[in-house]
Amino acid sequence: MKIIQHLWFEKDMEAAVRFYTSLIPGSKVHSIAPLMAETPSGPEGSVKIASFTLGDQNYMAIEAGPLDPFNHSFSIMVECDTQAEIDRLWDALKEGGSVEQCGWLKDRWGLSWQIVPKRLGELMEDSDHAKVRRVTEAMLKMVKLDIAGLEAAAKG
Incomplete structure (x- = not known):
């Protein structure tokens, strides 16, 4: 299959x-x-x-x-290793489209994308619930996701 x-x-x-x-x-x-x-x-x-x-x-x-038309019920998530990868994809895909909260954007054709750091997933799986809450709160305030900002939130 x-x-x-x-x-x-x-x-x-x-x-x-x-x-x-x-x-x-x-x-x-x-x-x-x-x-x-x-x-x-x-x-x-x-x-x-x-x-x-x-x-x-x-x-x-x-x-x-x-x-x-495309809508949020389908998106393509790209997991990036570095901030440079996030920045490159974000800048290219947002041209002619629109940016949204939490790493989401729509490209010029209206297709939704999520450009996320791999590190976010690792931080969200941490056993320290307070750390996960801080990371989540930081992410919810971001438009384009920022690895350094997420790491700072994790450290408190």
Whole structure:
């Protein structure tokens, strides 16, 4: 059994897929092609399908006109080892999109992303409940997550 996330784009799917795969190391576009059959979304060739990987995750995408916009019920979480990785992804993905609390943002296509440090997960699993509370409170005040700020909160 293979699990593949599927994204529906109204337009500009190819640009989005190429952008995403350029940002995440180990990513690759496998194929982008028009669907050579008439569909409910349009005539032959008007619908495009893409296959790609982001890191080690498999994705498919379709460009088939308006249906349902992306929303927070689906997001792509990227766990980063360094603040430099967080900063690079955050800056690239927020361009033309919007930023939100707790490391969330929407890109220019409306897709939600969570750009988080790996260290956050480690801090949240600590057996010291007071430390976890301090880290959580610090995270909730942040927009882009800051590893140094989270570490300072953990130390009290």
